[in-house]
Amino acid sequence: MGAAAISREYADDALPTGVGLRLPHLSEVAAGASGAAWLEAHPENFLANPHARELLLSVRQFHPVALHTVGVSVGSASGVDRAHLARVCELVDDVEPFIVSGHLAWSTHSDIYLNDLLPIPYDEETLRIVATHVHEVQDALRQRYVVENPASYVEFGASTLTETDFLTELVSRTGCGLLCDVSNTYVSAENLGHDAFEYLDALPARAVVELHLGGFTRETDGSGSAALIDTHSAAIAEPVWDLYAHALRRFGPRPTLIEWDNSLPTFAQLAAEAQHADFIARTALTKGAGRARAP
Numbered sequence: 001m002g003a004a005a006i007s008r009e010y011a012d013d014a015l016p017t018g019v020g021l022r023l024p025h026l027s028e029v030a031a032g033a034s035g036a037a038w039l040e041a042h043p044e045n046f047l048a049n050p051h052a053r054e055l056l057l058s059v060r061q062f063h064p065v066a067l068h069t070v071g072v073s074v075g076s077a078s079g080v081d082r083a084h085l086a087r088v089c090e091l092v093d094d095v096e097p098f099i100v101s102g103h104l105a106w107s108t109h110s111d112i113y114l115n116d117l118l119p120i121p122y123d124e125e126t127l128r129i130v131a132t133h134v135h136e137v138q139d140a141l142r143q144r145y146v147v148e149n150p151a152s153y154v155e156f157g158a159s160t161l162t163e164t165d166f167l168t169e170l171v172s173r174t175g176c177g178l179l180c181d182v183s184n185t186y187v188s189a190e191n192l193g194h195d196a197f198e199y200l201d202a203l204p205a206r207a208v209v210e211l212h213l214g215g216f217t218r219e220t221d222g223s224g225s226a227a228l229i230d231t232h233s234a235a236i237a238e239p240v241w242d243l244y245a246h247a248l249r250r251f252g253p254r255p256t257l258i259e260w261d262n263s264l265p266t267f268a269q270l271a272a273e274a275q276h277a278d279f280i281a282r283t284a285l286t287k288g289a290g291r292a293r294a295p
């Protein structure tokens, strides 16, 4: 199924929720009958693993697939790693994903790779740098790149724009799409003392093409102060379901993904959480302004 057909399917259907495809589940999913409506994979897991790549292409025969990069560092002041981007583009050509996305963050500097998604200040200089890199990525991909909002733990004193203003301007300058990670929105709002509902209301709705849902953990340091950490290692928290219902009413039906990376449960458990997301979505969109809660 091509990207256009998949987009029509999502437009016509009642929000099938997808599941993040991780390597421990790859053989099982490639064997068939996963029950997932669609899958999202990290390209970096397949660039140097021919067997995994072969299985992904097999999976692609039966499932729509999105690709979500974790190493295309559009926030890096030293520029995007072109060799890495070229490898991602090769995989994109093979897989034909219906969305290619990545993070508003940096993880490389020159030839150093840091296995993390690091924050950027929101100011005009950074906006110019990120916009240049998004243009470069889109030119290489020959399609729209979709940028995800980060989970934040600190704010830069140098920032002169809000995150939503930064993303809105990035969309305006590059034509990129937005991936709204609803859990990241909640984590950032709790950590920084913002209002998560106001954050969703401030995003440019037409640019939002995908939603993420993932679990977080509450961690406390030696001084007793706590923070929410975007660990992708737990079930989705109840306040995030409320926020998800609000996001759907604000943005309309959007492909949604269940993300889980650590303490990985069975694929069947992930598929069950996806079904729960479908229930929340149907309830939110049929009851309009009412709050969606599971039975």
Ligand SMILES: [Fe+2]
Pocket: 148, 181, 212, 213, 214, 259
């Ligand atoms: Fe995410």
